[in-house]
Every structure is written in C-alpha cells, then in structure tokens.
Amino acid sequence: MNTGFLPITKEELISQGIQRPDFVYVIGDAYVDHPSFGHAIISRVLHAHGYSVGIIAQPDWRDENSIDRFGEPKLGFLVTAGNMDSMVNHYSVSKKRRRTDAFSPGGRMGMRPDYATVAYCNLIRRRYKHTPIIIGGIEASLRRLSHYDYWSDKIKRSILLDSGADLISYGMGERSILEIAEALESGIAVRDITFIDGTVYKTRKREDIYDAIELPSFEDVKNQKQAYAKSFAIQYENTDPFSGTRLFETYDRALYVVQNPPAKPLNRQEMDDVYALPFMRTYHPSYQAEGGIPAIEEVKFSLVSSRGCFGGCSFCALTFHQGRIIQARSHASILKEAEEMTKQPDFKGYIHDVGGPTANFRAPSCKKQMTGGVCKKRQCLFPSPCSHLDVDHSDYRLLLQKLRGLSSVKKVFIRSGIRYDYLIYDSDRAFLRELCEHHVSGQLKVAPEHISNAVLRQMGKPSREVYEKFVHAYENMNESLGKKQYLVPYLMSSHPGSSLKEAVELAEFLRNFSYMPEQVQDFYPTPSTISTCMYYTGLDPRTMQPVYVAKNPHEKAMQRALIQYRDPKNYELVREALIKAGRQDLIGFEKKCLIRPKKGESFASKKPLAKHPKKKKIRNVHHKKTGR
Numbered sequence: 001m002n003t004g005f006l007p008i009t010k011e012e013l014i015s016q017g018i019q020r021p022d023f024v025y026v027i028g029d030a031y032v033d034h035p036s037f038g039h040a041i042i043s044r045v046l047h048a049h050g051y052s053v054g055i056i057a058q059p060d061w062r063d064e065n066s067i068d069r070f071g072e073p074k075l076g077f078l079v080t081a082g083n084m085d086s087m088v089n090h091y092s093v094s095k096k097r098r099r100t101d102a103f104s105p106g107g108r109m110g111m112r113p114d115y116a117t118v119a120y121c122n123l124i125r126r127r128y129k130h131t132p133i134i135i136g137g138i139e140a141s142l143r144r145l146s147h148y149d150y151w152s153d154k155i156k157r158s159i160l161l162d163s164g165a166d167l168i169s170y171g172m173g174e175r176s177i178l179e180i181a182e183a184l185e186s187g188i189a190v191r192d193i194t195f196i197d198g199t200v201y202k203t204r205k206r207e208d209i210y211d212a213i214e215l216p217s218f219e220d221v222k223n224q225k226q227a228y229a230k231s232f233a234i235q236y237e238n239t240d241p242f243s244g245t246r247l248f249e250t251y252d253r254a255l256y257v258v259q260n261p262p263a264k265p266l267n268r269q270e271m272d273d274v275y276a277l278p279f280m281r282t283y284h285p286s287y288q289a290e291g292g293i294p295a296i297e298e299v300k301f302s303l304v305s306s307r308g309c310f311g312g313c314s315f316c317a318l319t320f321h322q323g324r325i326i327q328a329r330s331h332a333s334i335l336k337e338a339e340e341m342t343k344q345p346d347f348k349g350y351i352h353d354v355g356g357p358t359a360n361f362r363a364p365s366c367k368k369q370m371t372g373g374v375c376k377k378r379q380c381l382f383p384s385p386c387s388h389l390d391v392d393h394s395d396y397r398l399l400l401q402k403l404r405g406l407s408s409v410k411k412v413f414i415r416s417g418i419r420y421d422y423l424i425y426d427s428d429r430a431f432l433r434e435l436c437e438h439h440v441s442g443q444l445k446v447a448p449e450h451i452s453n454a455v456l457r458q459m460g461k462p463s464r465e466v467y468e469k470f471v472h473a474y475e476n477m478n479e480s481l482g483k484k485q486y487l488v489p490y491l492m493s494s495h496p497g498s499s500l501k502e503a504v505e506l507a508e509f510l511r512n513f514s515y516m517p518e519q520v521q522d523f524y525p526t527p528s529t530i531s532t533c534m535y536y537t538g539l540d541p542r543t544m545q546p547v548y549v550a551k552n553p554h555e556k557a558m559q560r561a562l563i564q565y566r567d568p569k570n571y572e573l574v575r576e577a578l579i580k581a582g583r584q585d586l587i588g589f590e591k592k593c594l595i596r597p598k599k600g601e602s603f604a605s606k607k608p609l610a611k612h613p614k615k616k617k618i619r620n621v622h623h624k625k626t627g628r
Contacts, residue, residue, distance in 0.1 A: 022181070023074075028089075058111045082139075105292070106292070117137070145235060171322065180199070235528075300352075313449075446487055446490070451464045492523055
C-alpha cells in the first residue's frame with residue numbers, strides 16, 4: 001500500500017516494486033516526514049535522485065534482528081541519532097533523566113539508547129561486517145573529532161572510531177550524501193571515498209593526507225587541557241566552506257581521522273528545490289494509535305525561511321553544524337508552502353513562525369561571504385558590529401507582508417528568535433514597527449542571556465548597553481502604537497565567566513526591571529561549542545586566557561536562585577550567595593534589597609520601615625516603564 005511515506009516495512013518496499021533498497025536509514029527519532037526533521041530531508045533528497053530508501057525508526061538496540069527488516073542494502077546504511085544529541089534528549093543539565101521525549105510516539109521516553117549513533121552502528125556491525133555505514137545528524141556532526149563529553153566527564157574519540165562507521169556526513173548533508181551515494185553506486189569502495197567536502201573519514205595512510213593542518217594528537221588532547229583548547233580553536237577557525245582547511249587527528253597505532261572542508265552552502269534555487277520535495281508534513285500514520293509524535297506540534301504550522309547564523313554565540317553549536325553563512329529560500333517557495341499549509345484541515349489561520357536559527361537573518365552578513373567565506377578571527381556582531389555588516393530587514397519585511405496578505409491567514413508570529421542587536425543596528429525602524437504592530441501577541445521573547453559585560457564577553461553576546469537600547473526602542477514603539485506588549489528575556493546561569501559577583505549583578509538588573517523569570521536555563525555543556533571548551537579547560541580558546549567556571553553544584557544552585565530571588569523557596573540559597581559575595585547590603589528593608597533579613601538580623605538597614613506598602617505582584621514580563 002502506498003501511503004505517500006517512504007517504506008518502513010519490507011511489504012511496503014516490495015509494493016513499490018523494490019526487492020532490496022539502496023540505503024537503509026536507521027534513525028533515533030520516530031519517522032516524521034517534515035522538512036524540520038533532518039532524516040526527512042536526507043531521505044527525500046536521495047529519493048528524488050533515484051535512490052530507494054527504507055526507514056528503520058527507533059529499532060530495539062538490544063535485539064540484533066531489529067536492524068534486519070530490509071536485509072542488507074545495496075549501497076549502505078545511513079545512521080542518525082535524531083534531531084537532537086541523544087544525551088541532551090535524555091538528560092537535563094543536572095544529569096537527571098528526562099520524563100518525556102517529544103520525538104517518540106506519545107512522548108514516551110526510552111525509545112532510543114544513550115549515545116544512539118554508536119549503539120545503532122555497533123548493532124549493524126554485529127550483523128553486517130563489511131557493509132558501508134555513513135553517520136550524520138547533529139550527534140555525529142558535533143562529535144566528528146575528539147570532544148569533551150559532559151555526561152561521562154571525559155574526552156572521547158571521534159565518533160567515527162567508537163561507532164565503527166566508515167564516513168561522517170557532517171553539517172547540512174544534502175550535497176555530501178548525494179556525492180557519497182554516487183561514489184558508492186559507481187563502485188568506489190567506501191574506504192576510498194576520501195575526497196568529498198563535508199565528510200570525515202579514517203585512514204592509516206599518512207601519505208594520503210594532503211593540504212591539511214595537523215591537530216594535537218588525541219593523547220595530547222586527552223591529557224592536556226591546553227592542547228584541547230588549542231585544537232578546538234583551530235577547528236573553530238576552519239568551519240567555513242570557502243576558507244576552511246582540511247584537518248586531521250592522530251590516534252594510536254598510526255590511525256588518522258581526517259575532516260575535509262565543509263560542503264558549500266546551498267544557493268537559493270537549491271534551497272527551494274529541497275523544500276519543494278513531496279513531504280507529507282506529518283508523522284507516519286502507524287504512530288496515530290500511540291498518540292502521535294509531540295514534536296510535530298512545534299513545527300506543523302511554521303515555515304523555515306533560512307539556515308545558518310552569523311550571531312556567533314559561544315554556547316551555540318550552529319557554527320559547527322549549519323555554519324555562519326545565511327542561506328535563504330525565495331519568497332515564492334515560502335508562499336507556496338504557506339498556501340499548502342492553509343489547506344490542512346486543522347489550520348486555524350495562524351502561522352506560528354517564519355524564520356530559522358535567527359528569524360531576522362535573511363542574507364549573508366556581508367557581500368563577500370558567498371565567494372570568500374566568513375572571517376576566521378572576526379565575528380560579524382561581536383564585540384561590536386563589523387564595518388562591513390549589511391543591516392537590512394527590507395526583504396524579511398516584504399516576505400512577512402506577503403504572508404499576512406494570504407486570504408486564509410489571520411496572524412503571522414515570529415517564534416524562532418529575533419536577534420535584537422542586529423535589529424537595533426538598523427537605523428530604519430520600519431521592521432521594528434511592523435514587528436510590534438503585526439507579529440507580537442502580548443510578549444516578545446528575546447535572548448540577552450545575561451547582563452554582566454564580563455559574562456557577555458565570554459558568551460559572544462553584545463554588551464548590556466545594546467540590550468537596554470533595544471528595550472527602550474521596543475517600549476517606545478509600542479507606546480507610539482498604543483499597544484501594551486512586553487519583553488520576556490531568556491537568561492542563563494553559571495555560564496563560564498560568571499561568578500557569584502556577576503550573578504548578583506544580574507539579580508540587581510532584574511530588580512530594577514521588576515521582572516522575575518519563571519524559568520532559568522543553567523549553562524549546558526554540549527559538544528563542540530566554545531563555551532563547553534571553556535567549561536572543560538578553564539581557558540577561552542580564542543585568547544587562551546583563564547576563565548572562571550562554576551562547576552560546584554551548590555554554587556550553580558546559588559547562581560540560579562539569584563535570578564529567581566523573589567521565590568520564597570530560594571531564600572536560603574540567595575541569602576548564602578549574597579553573604580559569600582560580600583553583598584550583605586542587599587539583605588534588608590531598603591528598596592534596593594533583594595531579600596529581607598532573618599528575624600533578629602540587621603544588614604542593610606537597622607530596623608524595618610514603619611509602614612510597608614503592599615507588595616506589588618511581579619508579572620512574568622517587563623513593566624511598561626523600567627522604573628530606573
């Protein structure tokens with residue numbers, strides 16, 4: 001029976017006239033045929049170019065037979081852990097097991113193993129000793145060379161070695177997967193596929209590695225934190241497809257892992273072609289009885305406008321995965337998808353998002369990037385905007401206007417995040433006006449992450465003054481429009497560079513803005529970010545200067561509590577933090593104080609005021625006026 005989906009059973013494969021697929025795709029997520037899921041894009045791209053693909057979603061890694069549904073593929077196995085690193089999917093930053101998995105049927109946890117890519121590949125290798133295995137997706141991409149693994153607190157080898165796979169297709173893999181497929185189809189042995197951009201391979205022949213930078217050896221990286229920071233800095237400077245150089249690492253017994261330069265970005269027509277593929281835009285119907293796949297709800301009525309990000313946040317892995325060069329779809333492509341979306345029976349008139357990693361990035365940050373690449377030692381926005389930065393929202397504004405003009409659309413929201421510094425660098429306030437007038441529903445979420453300039457420097461974020469300028473511009477624009485709309489800032493505690501001193505500084509900022517966040521994100525050391533390198537080594541790989549890192553769980557709890565200092569449950573932690581930071585002046589009854597003293601204690605003031613006005617309830621938004 002042809003459901004429109006790619007086959008997930010042998011019977012479906014045979015019904016399509018195929019006895020043996022070219023590729024068997026093993027995925028850690030449930031099968032969702034939507035362009036927001038990496039496995040959907042890769043499988044559809046292969047299918048569009050004439051390759052047959054059988055899908056094995058979430059096989060039982062404890063059962064060798066679970067991998068044998070289609071038998072041995074003609075060309076090879078493709079393996080991905082899913083849309084998230086399996087360890088991030090499974091564990092919170094405190095390393096506690098999460099209760100739900102949005103990428104599994106009914107949100108059920110436990111449908112994939114820890115370190116899923118390695119587990120699936122080992123399962124395949126036990127049954128098929130010599131069949132090519134190509135791994136990809138976020139987990140493989142960010143673990144492609146030796147890396148710090150937070151959950152084991154160890155330096156791990158390239159995932160290529162631990163998995164037993166033959167190749168990694170890293171980054172956005174449309175180009176590399178087709179080149180790999182063509183090479184395998186032509187009869188080239190997988191061990192000889194060493195020439196494709198966007199791939200990582202292993203070899204014992206040092207003489208075959210050319211035009212390459214040698215990274216510190218795995219043994220050095222494992223035993224010397226300075227060597228790890230040096231290796232990471234070299235990797236970070238070679239993530240660009242135009243200026244990036246081939247890299248290699250040496251392991252025991254003359255074994256080498258070689259990373260080819262990144263694949264070239266897709267041009268506009270190529271982006272349009274990918275999103276024009278016949279996606280079903282939902283999960284496979286076999287999951288319906290189990291409650292469906294929760295993750296689809298976040299993207300079902302959203303539109304991907306672009307990929308890549310030149311924001312350069314230290315805690316983000318986008319530089320290593322999607323890259324810093326913006327690739328955008330045409331208006332026609334996006335409008336066509338929007339019109340198809342409006343025909344879905346459960347569409348209520350609301351487009352939930354139009355964006356990408358950063359919604360208001362629709363073009364490369366400067367004109368040279370599509371031929372010369374991004375700068376190796378210079379960020380586009382940090383610490384100040386580059387003199388060559390092109391700040392222009394006109395294309396994005398026009399796209400949003402066209403979407404608002406569709407007859408079935410009531411409202412177009414922007415949920416994937418506005419880069420507020422880029423917005424505020426735009427001297428034309430037309431986009432800010434349209435944003436406030438048409439695309440905000442009461443609250444706009446932005447990500448200053450912190451307000452201490454010492455921490456922001458380590459985060460690769462703009463200074464506090466830039467955020468304050470944006471806050472005032474946003475408030476003034478809403479006032480001119482007669483709207484009461486608020487900002488909801490995302491904040492992060494315990495990022496490298498943040499001690500109790502900086503955490504108190506953030507608490508004071510929140511006091512001045514009369515804002516109490518309901519949720520706080522602790523810094524999470526995930527693979528292949530500058531911040532994770534700082535967390536592990538205590539060094540900033542960009543400068544090799546020491547960085548303070550809060551690792552003690554109790555100190556981290558204090559930093560987190562300071563952000564939510566008004567919560568009575570946090571009183572003891574906040575009090576302890578203020579005393580340790582030497583900020584007893586913030587314990588008392590004065591207006592500047594964060595908490596009151598215990599009975600009988602006196603800190604900032606000797607006695608309570610005669611009368612206290614009734615405490616105003618703090619809303620989970622900025623007040624219209626900052627009160628500063």
